[in-house]
Amino acid sequence: MSSVRTLPIRVAPIAGEAMDSWLEAIAHxxxxxHADLLSAVGLIASKGMGISTWMxxxxxxxxxxxxxxxxxxxxxxxxxxxxxxxxxxxxISPDGRTLSRTFPWGRxxxxxxxxxxxxxxxxxxxxxxxxxxxxACTTHNCLLADACPECGVVQRLRTHIGDVVPQPGRCAHxxxxxxxxxxxxxxxxxxxxxxxxxxxxxxxxxxxxxINAVIDSETAAFxxxxxxxxxxxxxxxxxxxxxxRILAYATTEDxxxxxxxxxxxAHQSVDERPSRRYSPAQTAAxxxxxxxxxxxxAAVGAVxxxxxxNRNDVxxxxxxxxxxxxxxxxxxxxxxxxxxxWGKNTTPxxxxxxxxxxxxxxxxxxxxxxxxxxxxxxxxxxxxRRAEVLAQGLPTMLWxxxxxxxxxxxxxxxxxxPALSSAVLLVNSRLNLDEAAAMIxxxxxGHAVSRVLQLLEKQAQWYGLRLALIRMADYLVDCRIxxxxxxxxxxxxxxxxxxxxxxxxxxxxxxxGVRSIRxxxxxxxxxxxxxxxxxxxxxxxxxxxAFRTQVADFPRYLTTELDQALDKHAQEFLADQGVSGExxxxxxxxxxxxxxxxxxxxxxxVKIEHLHRAVTTDGIKLGATARRLNTGLDTVRYLLETHPPxxxxxxxxxxxxxxxxxxxxxxxxxRLLELYERQHMSLSDIAESVSxxxxxxxxxxxDYDLTLREPGLEARTIIERDWLHDQYVNKxxxxxxxxxx
Numbered sequence: 001m002s003s004v005r006t007l008p009i010r011v012a013p014i015a016g017e018a019m020d021s022w023l024e025a026i027a028h029x030x031x032x033x034h035a036d037l038l039s040a041v042g043l044i045a046s047k048g049m050g051i052s053t054w055m056x057x058x059x060x061x062x063x064x065x066x067x068x069x070x071x072x073x074x075x076x077x078x079x080x081x082x083x084x085x086x087x088x089x090x091x092i093s094p095d096g097r098t099l100s101r102t103f104p105w106g107r108x109x110x111x112x113x114x115x116x117x118x119x120x121x122x123x124x125x126x127x128x129x130x131x132x133x134x135x136a137c138t139t140h141n142c143l144l145a146d147a148c149p150e151c152g153v154v155q156r157l158r159t160h161i162g163d164v165v166p167q168p169g170r171c172a173h174x175x176x177x178x179x180x181x182x183x184x185x186x187x188x189x190x191x192x193x194x195x196x197x198x199x200x201x202x203x204x205x206x207x208x209x210x211i212n213a214v215i216d217s218e219t220a221a222f223x224x225x226x227x228x229x230x231x232x233x234x235x236x237x238x239x240x241x242x243x244x245r246i247l248a249y250a251t252t253e254d255x256x257x258x259x260x261x262x263x264x265x266a267h268q269s270v271d272e273r274p275s276r277r278y279s280p281a282q283t284a285a286x287x288x289x290x291x292x293x294x295x296x297x298a299a300v301g302a303v304x305x306x307x308x309x310n311r312n313d314v315x316x317x318x319x320x321x322x323x324x325x326x327x328x329x330x331x332x333x334x335x336x337x338x339x340x341x342w343g344k345n346t347t348p349x350x351x352x353x354x355x356x357x358x359x360x361x362x363x364x365x366x367x368x369x370x371x372x373x374x375x376x377x378x379x380x381x382x383x384x385r386r387a388e389v390l391a392q393g394l395p396t397m398l399w400x401x402x403x404x405x406x407x408x409x410x411x412x413x414x415x416x417x418p419a420l421s422s423a424v425l426l427v428n429s430r431l432n433l434d435e436a437a438a439m440i441x442x443x444x445x446g447h448a449v450s451r452v453l454q455l456l457e458k459q460a461q462w463y464g465l466r467l468a469l470i471r472m473a474d475y476l477v478d479c480r481i482x483x484x485x486x487x488x489x490x491x492x493x494x495x496x497x498x499x500x501x502x503x504x505x506x507x508x509x510x511x512x513g514v515r516s517i518r519x520x521x522x523x524x525x526x527x528x529x530x531x532x533x534x535x536x537x538x539x540x541x542x543x544x545x546a547f548r549t550q551v552a553d554f555p556r557y558l559t560t561e562l563d564q565a566l567d568k569h570a571q572e573f574l575a576d577q578g579v580s581g582e583x584x585x586x587x588x589x590x591x592x593x594x595x596x597x598x599x600x601x602x603x604x605x606v607k608i609e610h611l612h613r614a615v616t617t618d619g620i621k622l623g624a625t626a627r628r629l630n631t632g633l634d635t636v637r638y639l640l641e642t643h644p645p646x647x648x649x650x651x652x653x654x655x656x657x658x659x660x661x662x663x664x665x666x667x668x669x670x671r672l673l674e675l676y677e678r679q680h681m682s683l684s685d686i687a688e689s690v691s692x693x694x695x696x697x698x699x700x701x702x703d704y705d706l707t708l709r710e711p712g713l714e715a716r717t718i719i720e721r722d723w724l725h726d727q728y729v730n731k732x733x734x735x736x737x738x739x740x741x
Contacts, residue, residue, distance in 0.1 A: 004042045004065045013072075014124050019080040020055050020159065021125030024166035026070075035162025041069040045159045050109060052159045053097045057083040080127060088232060089131045089215045104233070104240035104345070105291035105298075107132035110154035112144035112295050119191035123169025130156065132291025133215065133236070135298040136208040142197045143204070143266065144295045150188035151176040154293075161185075196266050196296075204263060204299045207306040211239065223310035224317045228376060230347040238350040241342035242308055242321070243301025247292065249328045250304070257323065259303050266296040308353065314376060318356025325357050337362060337370055337379070352377045364453040364466070365433060368426040373466045380430045386477060387429045391439040393481030394421055395532025396489065399587040400603075400638040402472060407600035408459055411452075413634045414534060414548075418442045419452035420469070427473035441489050443534055464597035475592050483582050485532045491577050493531065493538065497523040501569055504703055509561040510647065510661045522566070524551045529585050530570055555640035556615065556622055559647040587642075601635045611636065612645040660699065663692040669704045672697075676706065683708075 011029050013022040027037040038045055042065025046052040054062050058081055063074050070077075078084065082099065086092050091103035099106055111130040114137035118124070128134050129144060136143055147154045148171040157173075160166050163182075169190055174183035198204050214220045220235040230238075246258075255264055292298040311317040337358055342350075359372035367373070369380040397403075397417035406420060407413070418437075422444065425436040433446030442449075456465050502519035505511065520542075524535040528551075535541055535551045570584035590604060606629055614625040622640075626633045667675075667690060675681045675689075687697040701708055727733050 004040070004068050006071060007040065007069050010070055013076070013080060014121055016126045016128060017080060018055070018125050018127040018130065019058075019077065020051070020156070021123075021168070022080060024160055025122075025124060025168055027166050028168055031165055033163055034160045034166050038162070041066050045162050050098065050158055051156065055081055055159070056097060056099065057081065057086075057092050082127070082130065084127065085131060085215070089133055089236070101290055104236040104343075105132035107291045109157050111156035112146055113155060113190060114140060114142065114144055115191045115193040115195060116140040116142065118169045123167075123190075125156070125168075128212075131215075132298070133211050133302075134208075135295040135302065136198075136204050138205055138209050138212065140197070141200055141202065141205050143195045143299060145190070145193040145195050146294050148173065148186060148188050148190065149193045151186040153186070155190070196262060198262070203260060203303045203306070207299070207302040210306060210310065211236075211302060214239075223306075223312070224314055224349050224353060225309075225347075227313070228347075228349050230349055234345050234347045237343055237345040238309060238347050239302065239305045241346050241350060242305035243298075245324060245328075245342050246304040247297065247301045249331070250324065251327060254323060254327050255300065255304075258307060259300055263296070263299060263303065267300045269296070309350075314349065314352045314356050315373070317353040318359065321353055321357040322360075325354075325361065329361075337366060348376065348378060351379065355379075364457040364462075365423075365426055365450065367466055368423060368469055369429060371428055371470055373463055374470055378428070380428050382430060384429075384431075387425055387431055387436075387439065390425050390473060390476055392484055392486045393476050394424060394440055395485045396421060396440045396442055396537075397528070397532060397534055398424070398472075400634070401587045401590045402468070402593065403600075404603055404632070404635055404638060405590070405593050405596075405598045405600045406456075406465055406468060407632065407634065408455060409599075411455070414536075415444070415448075416452065418444050418534065419449045422446075422449045423453060423469050424473045424476070427470050440485075441533065443537065459599055461597045461599045465599070468593050468596050468598060471592050471596075472588075475588060479588075481586070481588075483532075483586050487579065488531050489533060491531065491579070493527050495576070496530070496573055497526055497566075497569060505562065505565045505569065507660055507699075507703065508664065509559065509565050511557070511559070511562050513557070521547070521550050521554050525554045526566055526570060530574070552637055553622060555637050555644070558640060558644035560644050561647050563644045601631045603631075603635050603639055606631055606635065606639055608639065608643050611639055611643070615640065616645050616648060659692045659696050663687075663690050663696050664700050664703075666690045667697070667700060669706075672701060672704060673706065676701065 007026065007030075009026075009030050011022070011026045023037060023041070023043075024034065026032075027034050030037070032040075035045060043052070043054050043062060053059075058066075058078075063077050066072070066077050067074050082090060083092060087103075089103075090106045091100040092098075093100045107130060111125070112134055113125065113129050117126065117137060117139060134144060151171060151173055153171065153173040155171065155173075160172055164172070164185065166172065167187065171186040171188040171190060173186050175186045178184040178186075210222060213222070214232055214235050217232060219229040219231055221229040225235060246255075250258070252264075252268075255267070259267075292301065308317050308321045311320055337355060342354075355370045355372055355377035359367055359370075359377070362370070362372065371377045397414075398420040400413070400417070403413060403417045403420055407416060418440075419442075421440055422433065422436045422442050425431055425439060426433075429436075431439070433449045435446075436442075437444055437446055437449055444452075456462060459465060497519065499516055499519045502522060506513065520540050524538045524541055524547075527533070527538040528535040531537070536543070536548065541547065541551075567584050574580075574582065574584060590602075610629060611625065614620055614628055615622075620628070622636050623633055626636045629636070667686070672686070675686050676683070683697045683701070684694045687694045690697075698708065724738070727738055728735070
């Protein structure tokens with residue numbers, strides 16, 4: 001290095017120029033043989049078939065020698081070798097001597113070129129032309145040339161020959177007919193190569209600009225990556241994956257619908273050219289593994305990939321890619337949600353695009369598993385914890401607040417609700433249908449759930465239905481559900497709402513129907529509320545359709561008082577079962593489904609006052625009420641259960657026992673206990689004080705579990721000696737007066 005001196009004549013490099021081109025320009029300017037110039041600047045030409053190592057990754061001493069000889073800064077010199085693109089557009093092997101093909105479309109040898117740029121710069125060579133990603137010139141809007149027009153050899157396969165003065169812009173390879181150890185050089189004018197020219201907005205030019213921007217940025221945020229920015233190398237892997245798949249599987253008819261006619265002509269002419277030694281290879285059998293040898297081929301792949309990845313969102317990108325999936329399948333290629341890996345290091349965004357493309361071709365259960373229709377579909381997780389969390393917070397029958405919005409024609413809620421709960425468990429899960437149904441003790445097996453999903457998929461609103469199920473699953477996983485439905489399903493409900501309790505509730509609320517059959521109906525309704533299981537799973541359910549209808553219609557008789565009394569009993573029952581800290585019933589917010597196109601009724605659009613007027617004041621049946629309100633019968637039942645009307649104002653001539661209700665309100669248990677046991681008042685006197693009959697007060701006392709005195713003994717009072725002495729001696733009261741008291 002001590003022998004290196006500053007060159008007397010220096011040539012400044014142009015922007016983006018490769019180091020070997022710049023050194024050749026200096027040798028040409030000084031009329032020096034190439035080997036002599038390299039020696040003068042402290043470099044050694046490679047003796048093999050490839051380019052010199054200093055063109056790949058120069059050593060520190062080589063950079064220092066060059067800096068001394070040319071007076072250029074070290075950082076500028078380092079930007080002129082392939083190391084400048086290391087891990088950006090190529091990868092250098094660990095030994096620092098060669099380029100690795102493990103990087104997406106890493107180009108091992110040779111370089112394309114733009115004839116127009118060579119002409120404009122006097123034959124100076126751009127470093128970027130060596131990249132496998134370079135197929136077009138964005139300055140002159142043309143395809144890059146692949147090889148010499150005369151000898152057909154790819155340029156820059158190895159370092160320039162040493163015993164001649166370089167001629168920039170001319171082919172330095174041996175002439176096609178030359179022989180011997182020092183063959184005549186080809187010398188063809190590379191600026192005369194004819195290449196296809198495009199307008200500035202042509203897809204080829206736009207694709208090259210986009211790829212250049214990706215290479216120059218740490219992360220990419222164009223098209224489908226706008227909402228999900230990804231690292232540069234992974235985005236290049238995505239482009240390579242899609243481009244390679246297009247080049248490998250697309251037919252001519254497919255390409256006609258995807259790329260412009262002029263590019264298709266250039267692409268088809270590639271295979272018509274005869275192959276020569278050191279010429280670009282013909283289209284590879286698996287073009288996705290390495291950069292295509294010809295610019296037109298690379299352009300076709302890149303344009304096709306950009307047509308997919310430059311869409312505004314994953315769904316649109318999936319629509320753009322679907323033709324390739326269908327075309328591949330039509331020719332017998334197995335393309336499914338499990339084999340969409342088209343290369344290494346691809347991003348989750350590309351996986352989402354592939355799943356979106358496959359979406360309509362998948363079974364509805366698989367669409368849920370892969371979250372098709374969301375902003376970023378993904379493969380289901382093998383971790384079962386998500387499903388366990390869902391099963392714990394999910395009733396066997398999905399809440400009506402959600403299921404009613406998803407009702408389809410000719411569907412029954414008793415079938416739809418358990419099927420929807422099982423479907424929610426499939427989201428992002430590898431569970432099969434039978435496993436999902438078993439996790440929530442569903443009355444439906446996997447086949448029945450599959451049938452319901454198939455019916456849902458046939459609806460025009462399937463996209464909204466699918467997204468609704470996914471939203472439900474996400475909400476239940478992300479938010480704390482206050483009820484442990486797994487535990488609720490395992491409780492002992494044999495002591496739920498005994499006949500005696502039901503009778504008492506009817507008396508307290510003035511509700512008719514104290515008979516045992518009405519108690520059984522109320523018991524089944526309360527069982528369904530608390531357990532999340534269908535009422536038919538109750539041990540007291542008789543199994544008849546008529547009884548099922550009676551349970552479904554029971555909300556017709558609910559009032560706010562009766563509903564509160566049932567809820568109070570439910571809380572007491574849960575406490576007896578060791579369940580604390582949970583509400584008796586709960587439902588998720590209906591707003592989770594806002595903005596979705598769904599086929600069912602929206603209960604929130606029904607005016608509750610109109611519903612109450614129809615049922616209580618006008619007294620019409622539930623079916624007629626549903627028609628009047630232009631909604632479904634199940635919606636009316638649900639709204640009456642969640643928004644029961646206030647109790648009616650009943651006159652004295654009605655069959656309801658208003659006297660009992662009035663007296664009980666005036667005589668709480670502690671008050672009656674004070675009057676009857678401590679003050680020793682008779683039932684008749686107490687009844688007279690509240691203007692009811694003695695029988696009414698007696699019934700209230702029995703309901704309070706008070707011990708009644710035997711008839712005829714009610715007026716007897718135990719007289720204390722001290723009291724009698726005080727009244728008779730001290731206060732001088734007469735015996736008749738005391739006896740009367």
